[in-house]
Amino acid sequence: MNVHDAFLHGDLEEEVYMTIPSGFWASGLNKGVMWLYVLIYVDDLLIGGKISGAIYRFKEYLSECVKMKDLSHLKYLLGIEVAYSSQGIDLSQRKYTLDIVDECALLVSWPFDTPMEQNHKLQIDGDGPYADPGQYRRIFKRLIYLTVTRPDLSYVIHILAQFLKKPQVKHWEAALRVVRYPKGCPGQGLWLSANRDQTLSAYCNSDYQSCPITR
Known part of the structure; x- marks a missing residue:
């Protein structure tokens, strides 16, 4: 209403x-x-x-x-799109995702299959500071809200959060990779089934030794 x-x-x-x-x-x-x-x-x-x-x-x-x-019936609220069927409810942020892609001027770019490079070395100093830290923080904030329907981005968002104070060029490039990942499937989201219990299972693999920041 x-x-x-x-x-x-x-x-x-x-x-x-x-x-x-x-x-x-x-x-x-x-x-x-x-x-x-x-x-x-x-x-x-x-x-x-x-x-x-x-x-x-x-x-x-x-x-x-x-x-x-x-x-x-609710169809769109705060960037979240809602679709109904007899089987359940689908929540997605398709328009919100494409808005982020457009803001980063990546509409014509190819999407990535994964949100982050495997065995990344983002914690190690490298190619110098990024010229516009405010832009990095803005995209980061928008990606945080995208995790409402895309929990698969939670880990990479956690990694990018470690560089908000002084982001480097490679951190900005890593953020752009995260943006290009959901570009391949912008309508993917959460499916709330009407026929099964909505039980959330979470798993954690703690490896403090391999992270030079948290170990």
Whole structure:
């Protein structure tokens, strides 16, 4: 939902709870309780829940309080594209990815199959400082947000973060390689299946000896 003239309704006299108040559960809550989840970004609201009727009634209530526009099912929010099917929901950042590629002037370049060169030596001093550290940091920030739907970039982003203070030319080139990696599959993202449990498994291979920075 989108709030009309959100900035004209800035004064708030009511008491707002960002977390459940102490003692709330002891106030006679019955077993028929249902949960609604509301994500607010400036004048946009994303409302979720398991019971569509409850969401509809909540939308009606909000519209009585403040003038709003119902945008129906979520399709695009904060650079994240949402596609629905009977099998589940697909989240991707295709447009956001291509915007990063365009900003780096890499639209006509070939994509890489991997985000980082194997056995890289980015930690070792080499070819001198990069002339525009601010540009390096900006692209780095944009790549961080891309990990929302591309967790496969998490490791390489962690490596690039180590050089934010004084990036070298080779660090900028490594960042451009990361940009060219999702260019080959900009629509790839997260698949949330409707038919299986969404359990996240994580693995870590700690090797402090081989990293000259962290060892």
